[in-house]
Structure formats: C-alpha cells, structure tokens
Amino acid sequence: MSNLKEEHRPHGTAMLVWFFFASLIVYYLLSWKFLTGIWKVG
C-alpha cells in the first residue's frame, strides 16, 4: 500500500476506522452507565 499514489490512498476507510472506534467507546460507556449503574456506585 506504501507505493500507492496519494489520490489512491484509502482516506475514506481511515475515516470509517475512526468512526468504528468512536462507536465502540460510546456504546461501551453507555452500557456501563445504563446496565451496571457503575457510575452511581462511586
């Protein structure tokens, strides 16, 4: 992939990767909050 021209590099997919991790983190936090109520314990 390193020999790809700049305009052929998968920038859109890179955005998708960030979106995936953001979704994961948000959903993880929401799950902890609503499922376990862990924030109330502290």
Next chain:
Amino acid sequence: MASDNFRVCPTTGLKVDFSAQTLIKLNAFTAIVFLLVGGLLGLAIVLTRWQAVHLLTAELFYRALTLHGIAMLVAWIVFFEMALLYFTSAILLNCRLAVPWLGWLQYILMLVGGAIVTVMVLTGNADVMFTSYVPLKAHHLYYLGIVLFAVGAILGCVTFFATLGIAKTEKTYQGSVPLVTYGAIVAAIIAILTLAHGAIFFIPTWLWALGVIPMMDPETYRLLFWGFGHSTQQINVAAMIACWYAIGTLTVGAQPASEKFSRSAFALYAIFICIASEHHLLVDPGISAAHKEWNTGYFMHLAVLASMMHAFSVPAQIEIALRKKGYTKGMFEWLKKAPWGDPAFSSMVFSVTGFGFMGGITGILYGTEQLNIIRHNTIAVPGHFHATVVVGTTMAFMGITYYVLPLIFQRQVAFPTVAKLQPYVYGVGMWIFCIAMMFVGGFGVPRRHWDITAAESLFKGELSFGPTVDLGFAVVAIGGVLAFVGGAMFVLNAVATVAMGKKVNQ
C-alpha cells in the same frame, strides 16, 4: 471449450472441473433449501414472541426453535461452506477435484444426517433446542444424525486439503495460494478442530441416549459443546471474510491492500478463535474466574483484532480499486459511485457493516465478564448473533450466490430487479430486527421464552416487562417479517434461476 473432465469458464477463464461443479451445485442448492426451512420457522418464532400475535403453542414453539437453530446455524451454513471449499480449491486453483467419491460421500452423509435430525425434531423426539444441554435427552437417532453430518463435513475438509495437494503437485497456480483460498484453508482448519470437539461429546451423548453410558456431566458437556457450537460460527466467519475478498474482486476488481496484513489476520483466527469460544461459560460456576479472564479478556480480543483487521482491509481494497478507476474527488466519491445496484456488492456492504458495527461491537461487550453477567441469556444475545451470523455470514453467502449462479450453474439470474432490491429488504429488516432485540434484552427479557407474560403458569402474580418491551417486540416482529420477505426473495430467485434461468453463453 470443454474436455471430458472440465470446461473453461468464458467469463473468468478458469478451468471448471465437472465433479467439483456438480458437488458445488448440490451443496449450494441443499443449503438454500435449508435456508427456506429455517426462514419459515424463524417467521413462526418471531410471530410467537410478539405477544400480540403469539402464533405457536408452547410445544410447537420450542420444536420450531430447535429446528430453526439447526437448519440455519448448521445445515444452511455448513452445506454452503462445503460448496465454498470445492470452489476455492478445485475452481480457483484451476485443478481437478481430488477423490470425487469422497466428495459424494460428504454430501450423502451430511444429507442423511441432516434429514435424520430434521425428522427427529419434527416428530417431537428432540425438543432439546440447538444446544441440547444434558440432562435434556433426545432420541438417540438425533445424536446419530448430528454425528453423520459432522463426519460428512470432515470428509469435505479432507477432500479440500487433498485437492490443495494436487494443485501444488501439478503446479496449477503460481506462487502462494490466492487470499480467498487462504481464507478457506483457515476455515477448514477451524472446521476440523470444531468437528473434533463435536465428536468428543456427541458420540458419548449418543451412547448415553442409547443407555450404554449411565450419565453425562453437564459442565463438561457445556465446555465441549461450545468448543463445537461457537467454533462452528468461526468457520462461518473465516468463510464469510473469504467471500468479502472474493466479492471485492468480482464486483470492482479489488486486490488486497496488503496480502501480509490480511493473511496475518486469518492466522490470528486459526490460533485464537477456538479458545475464545469459552465466553459462553462466563456465568458457569464450575470454571475459575482466572480461566474466564484469560479466555475473554485476552484470547478473545486477539480473535476480535483479526475481525477488525479484515473489516478495515476489505473496504480499503474496494476504495483503492474505485479510486484507481478515477473516483478520487473528496473523501467519499468512490463510495457514491460504487456499484450499489449489484446485489453481491450491496450484500457485502451490509455484511461488513452489520458484522462489524452491530455484531462485533456487541460481541465485545457481551463477552466482557462484568457485562455478560447482566446480558447472559437475555434476548440481547440472539440480537447479537443474528447480527454476526445472519447479517454477516448469510448476507455474504447470499452475495456470492449471485456470482455462483452464472459462473457455476451457468444461468442468468431469473429476476434481476428482484435481485437488486433483495439485499436492501433483507438487510434493513435484519438491522431493525437485531437492534430491537438487543434493546428489548436490555430490559432483562429472557431469550428462548414462549410467553414472557407467564399467563399460563401457576404463578399468578403481576408479571410484566411494561409497554416499552411490548413496543420493542412489535419492532422486532416488523424487522423479522421484512427480513423474511427479503429471504424469500432470495430463495425464490435462486430456485427460479436454477430451474428456468436463461443459459449463460458457453
């Protein structure tokens, strides 16, 4: 052009061995028949869990649920995988199929085994659900049917590896095997490990049902069952991802962004994915906390890492291919100009996004020990695995079928407009279905339950999950019915194509 043993495909230029072609056709067609059976049962199940309709009686509900699991999770998928193994070995490597009679034996054993299991369940001799946890006991022929099915699948893997040997000896390909075949090799390795687990506990369980063995230990059974039950789904994952790469190549001419990267991810599956199956046992008292932590805190995430690697390298290779075609404007012109009307492409996009965002994220969460204790055995769990196995695997297999029909069955798709729409109807239906199930599961609604109002139980207290859950189940049902319509569109189109589709030019 054709000789006695093979023809040359006019589209791909590949040699198509006639024995392999026949076995691919038989396995793929049988898979689709089981998809139809499982789909009909799925519709009956979802219309029962929707309390406003509550279609089936309790007895029929559990019978339907048992056969739905077997028809979909085992029969449809493993038959289709056998077709994929023959396709990725004999066809993609341009060689003859090794020991065709062994391939026939695979098909006959799986068909007979599948038929025995189906009859046993339908006649009420095996209302034990897909997991058949002991001490629930089915008729001994039920277990025999599963053993025959598993032995057949092992023979399919043996034929596959023998064909790879022939291809290497006869030098029918240059360099290393294509990435799609590499993925199929990983699927076959996992399949052998999985089926070995199946043999280790299904044979004693069969003997127990015959009265030869006095008892089965439930905890050992569960441990070994999930070595089989979940690993079966990992065969699907490896085969599904091989399909993603194949569809990327067939639809937009994509080449792997990095062969080493993708092959490393497949290798991670082969090493870690079977061990990770133990997340099913997170609430079991017979297994230590440290053991659970190792499997779900470490090994499982190494398998998840592999899925994430693929889920990003597949879109990347498609983006690169489309950008090379000139769609370089802005960040997403390539996505706008992608072949959305090609049912294989749209199926693959639903598969990648559904598997990654919906099935993958929830899988990581529910496989976390602290969260699992809350989600375990709620309807959120089927919500998660319908996202992985149905939106993920089934949609990938549906997508590749739109290419198998012209390339192997040599028929043009009978209703192209229906084919174009089908992935959207099925995909949207399944997204609604899965999300609604996981939402309802968040309220603690149990899975595999005939009547959550407990109206006919001895307990006469007030038992209600409230109107939010009722509304949630209505959404589950709307999604389920929509998905059933999409599934029926696929099955009828495939059957019509095989029966009366226009012949592709030789």
